[in-house]
Amino acid sequence: MNHKIINGNLLIFDGEKFKTEKKDLYIKDGIIAAIGEYAGEDTKWEVTDAKDRLIMPGLINAHTHVYMTLLRNYADDVDFSEWLFNRVSPVEDRLPVEAAYWANLLGFAEMFRTGTTSYVDMHMYKCMSAKAARDAGIRAFIGRGLVGNDLFEDGLRRYEEAMAERKEYESSRIKIILSPHAPYSCSEKLYRQVAEEAEKHGLLKQTHLSEGITEVENVLKETGKTPVKWLYDIGWLNEKTILAHCVQMRDDDIGLLADSGASVVTNPASNAKLGNGFAPAVEMQKKGVNLCIGTDGTSSNNTLNMFREMGILSLIHKGIQKDSTAMPAQSVIAAATVNGAKALGMKDELGEIKEGAQADLIFIDLKSPSLFPNNNIISSLCYSANGSEVESVMVEGKFVMKNREFLTIDYERVCWEVEKITEKYL
């Protein structure tokens, strides 16, 4: 179906800043065909009136674990090792693979409601993430978490799962990436192997890096290098690398990150909630690192709401810097849209409303009590929105939520299935 969206306010990025323009929007075959006037071949348009609505690029959640939605608030206000080893991991081990399918759909429901159209995932259960993403119509960048000493020996099963997921589910919307878990669960050899495989197959790679102090101290002790320097020296960091967290930056870590062209995903709520502290996001931006935003999983955040994450990111850094002009709304919105697209190697196709880009769009009700009056829409998106202002969501030119009704997810059924699973396994 081709769409003509009339009377809306479009959030346009001019290469440096976002601004709003009141123009019509034409969407053909999933692509933004024209802004303002359409001069192409005539076609049948489905017309949507977007009066009092802001239409903006769907948000890109650049680091999360959607299957964990099942464990939302399962282990809070406890210390990190209790959280991971005694609470979360034992449950993950006993959950059946199918549980992850329903958990993913539940997560997508929250993501649509709060304006996310793309996400970068690290998961644990064979094919379930991709299957759920396919069914829900979300744009997904999915990595099976890899661990071990050798990708083709003790790590082989997981790598095969990743490749099976790729074979069965990869599409224009679903891309498989390679995701070694972290320096404390993967050897240097495995990281090197992953880099080679990624290069060979043209895949993005993602890993957790420098999240907690213990990790950094252990890598320093073993290698004499920070985790960033260690990966930099083996050539792992480049423009096809996405690094989650990067909280504990030492020495010239930030300079190395900037130099490498790798993207960093800051997860301010998760890092604060687990007691890991605050990532030096302002310093990273100053040195030219491509900064993106992620929510992490719901058992360490505990929500997949990117609007909440944007607000928290800005507030935390204004507070730390004691500077009301630090981490302004403009740069936060860029981090959640254009920077995410750049990290995914899709800067011409995602994160912006422009001709030729994918029609991944969210429609925001400007008359919401949390946004009105609209004195400054850019500010409102960062400082006032709670995510509930998102009324409709489109991915690749297809509505997946319209007037807050899910069109691709049977939400009642999802709740019923999730309840059965939590009763049995949690």
Added chain:
Amino acid sequence: MNHKIINGNLLIFDGEKFKTEKKDLYIKDGIIAAIGEYAGEDTKWEVTDAKDRLIMPGLINAHTHVYMTLLRNYADDVDFSEWLFNRVSPVEDRLPVEAAYWANLLGFAEMFRTGTTSYVDMHMYKCMSAKAARDAGIRAFIGRGLVGNDLFEDGLRRYEEAMAERKEYESSRIKIILSPHAPYSCSEKLYRQVAEEAEKHGLLKQTHLSEGITEVENVLKETGKTPVKWLYDIGWLNEKTILAHCVQMRDDDIGLLADSGASVVTNPASNAKLGNGFAPAVEMQKKGVNLCIGTDGTSSNNTLNMFREMGILSLIHKGIQKDSTAMPAQSVIAAATVNGAKALGMKDELGEIKEGAQADLIFIDLKSPSLFPNNNIISSLCYSANGSEVESVMVEGKFVMKNREFLTIDYERVCWEVEKITEKYL
């Protein structure tokens, strides 16, 4: 109308912790008449089915300026003096008094949508706050901002306005309090006069205190004391005193606050956003200060959403302390309910679901995508909720919002009036 609420989960405070209980709730003449079984005189009940709903005490926003909703996002990402002197103040000066009426109603709409039933206000426009609160049915503690050297000379007009508001609007729901603005706009004499008047009339008093570094340094230079010590020494701090901000704590400030019995309202989003930093809320709680939560006004936050504020409070302090167990959900919810009630001198009547208390209640949809599965409802309220899960709101036994429809506010009209005002004066 008397209400019987069935099938709901009640959030009950046992004196130390919150827990949920599945019990019926009986509300008679605006008061919680019974929990579980009703043994009183028979009456006609309006029955509400609260299946899959959590019923909790309405949140208490202990410091805000609701009239500022008109200026939401009017001046962001600029420094504090530009914000106050060149942007906000000139507009406040030229706005007509009536503007504040519509601004307040707009603010109440956002507050109801996000679960606030009581608030403590400092305002600028004669009687408009109380009039709007009366019409909307919210519970209000309203103080005309007082400034000057002498309450009965240069401060007289404002004090008379406060007293006029009291005479015309005070009721079981609306209480007038005395609100000298801040140490940098009020003399010691005025603070002393306010304390005497408050004592004479049995009123609560509220002021901004130690919000920014400049204020603290100036008071130190002029008096040799911190703002806290200065007010402590003139006997201004006691159990009927509510202090907003208290970010810049020096010397033994926190000890004096604890010793005095005054309540402190922390405004984490505002303090961060304006670059004032983070209040030492964890240390205050440890020393026994009664800690409450406020959003401040929407031009320094920029929302009146107490759920967002609760989440930010917890995350910021876990991050600062590098301790995932710091500022746990239980203490955050207490700060937004029972501690607020204590600050208001109404601990037997507000902030808790218990027999004899006011029926100020909010109904939360537990099947919201942001809360499901309900592995830990207490955690969800602090870490997962964005405020949009609030479905219905009751104040003094009367629904003011039901199924997200406002029953006391003509929201379309409010938007129309606000738009007219912003077009003309902003």
